[in-house]
Amino acid sequence: MTLDLETLDADGALRETAAAASGDTRAGFLAKAGLLGGGLAGLAALGTPAIAGAATRKGDIAILNFALTLEYLEAAFYTQAERKGALRGELRSFAIVVGGHERAHVKALKAALGRRAVARPAFDFQGTTEDPARFAATAEALEDTGVSAYAGQAPKVHDDAILRAALAIHTVEARHASWIRDFNGTAPAPEAFDKPRTKQQVLAIVAATGFVV
Amino acid sequence: MPEPLTLELIDQDAALAEDPTRADVLRRAVAGGGTILAGGLLIGGLPQIALGRPSARQDGRILNFALLLEYLESEFYVRAVAGGALSGALLAFATTVRDHELAHVAYLQQALGNDAVTKPAFDFKGTTTDAAAFTATAIVLEDTGVAAYNGQGPRLRRKTLPAAASVVSVEARHAAWIRHLAGKRPAPAPFDPAKSRKQVTDAVAATGFIA
Numbered sequence: 147m148t149l150d151l152e153t154l155d156a157d158g159a160l161r162e163t164a165a166a167a168s169g170d171t172r173a174g175f176l177a178k179a180g181l182l183g184g185g186l187a188g189l190a191a192l193g194t195p196a197i198a199g200a201a202t203r204k205g206d207i208a209i210l211n212f213a214l215t216l217e218y219l220e221a222a223f224y225t226q227a228e229r230k231g232a233l234r235g236e237l238r239s240f241a242i243v244v245g246g247h248e249r250a251h252v253k254a255l256k257a258a259l260g261r262r263a264v265a266r267p268a269f270d271f272q273g274t275t276e277d278p279a280r281f282a283a284t285a286e287a288l289e290d291t292g293v294s295a296y297a298g299q300a301p302k303v304h305d306d307a308i309l310r311a312a313l314a315i316h317t318v319e320a321r322h323a324s325w326i327r328d329f330n331g332t333a334p335a336p337e338a339f340d341k342p343r344t345k346q347q348v349l350a351i352v353a354a355t356g357f358v359v
Numbered sequence: 360m361p362e363p364l365t366l367e368l369i370d371q372d373a374a375l376a377e378d379p380t381r382a383d384v385l386r387r388a389v390a391g392g393g394t395i396l397a398g399g400l401l402i403g404g405l406p407q408i409a410l411g412r413p414s415a416r417q418d419g420r421i422l423n424f425a426l427l428l429e430y431l432e433s434e435f436y437v438r439a440v441a442g443g444a445l446s447g448a449l450l451a452f453a454t455t456v457r458d459h460e461l462a463h464v465a466y467l468q469q470a471l472g473n474d475a476v477t478k479p480a481f482d483f484k485g486t487t488t489d490a491a492a493f494t495a496t497a498i499v500l501e502d503t504g505v506a507a508y509n510g511q512g513p514r515l516r517r518k519t520l521p522a523a524a525s526v527v528s529v530e531a532r533h534a535a536w537i538r539h540l541a542g543k544r545p546a547p548a549p550f551d552p553a554k555s556r557k558q559v560t561d562a563v564a565a566t567g568f569i570a
Binding site: 243246247250251254293296297300301302303306309310311313314315316317318319320321322323324325327328329334335337338339340341342 | 361529550
């Protein structure tokens, strides 16, 4: 099955945001602000302030759900690779450390979204979690894609607290990418400027993997 | 290379008009060490507060702050590569990163035009002529660069953010790369910290690298 917004968007949160932006009712605004404020308290561990009542918009919820989907994918990939037991040495350490980070990202994003969080899709990693070489190549692609996805979405974030969290995650994904690239013998920082990708570009890449079933 | 930043930075007078004096009052309050009012919310002791509304003028200040850090980094690597103390993977790292930092300098200078700060004189205290000292210093510089950009990101206008985003992840790649070479964990935490301008400026001042 190909991945598109419909398959990702189990509960409609992403599609709902396509219409997006302003025009929230006051009650809806307060309800979401409350949800998000509570969720952001979960981000306090990273030095991000818990700003209850920070402006909450459909656009921000869509961005958080898009990020959550990518983090679900990454977290599941590393968690499964660790459980399959095919990795040794530094590659195993990489999977354990990075898996822990991605799970922390999932937790933070879910907390920020509350009941607006999209559900976790089912994944089929096509054997890439059971073979060290394929794992390493896939990890490199996933991390580079994550970097470009956050770079593409960050300027679209409205709320400053959400932006701080996104930036704090963005550079960690870049560290992961650099780490696995150096391990793989590819240039850790291939260019002076990293290129952002749009949501559609990222979804097309994810769809092409066939990892989301 | 991201899209050229035009920014209307040169238009300082117009920028002044959209940057209310309130922002300056708040800035002085922070300099005085008081509690901070940001966006009407009382927040205490947080290092990364978005003071004042983002504006062209504020973007200019932030980009000049970034330019200063990029001058520092680029000069550090230029001297380290020229110094002859590095070899192998460390030299490859220094050479690549030198070129990246020089590209960042050129990009920011272009964006700032006549408003770009001039390059200070540097004294790297021998850290560019000793492999171990170079490695330890590079880690600090790159991690600090990441924290500095992440601290300033929310203070930029959203239209300026893509440029900063395209640089900061490269700084993070550098940080992870040199950490890996040094046998340190490339990604030490799930969320990278942000540092305020004052925290970064103090850290840079403490090095004594700016002569």
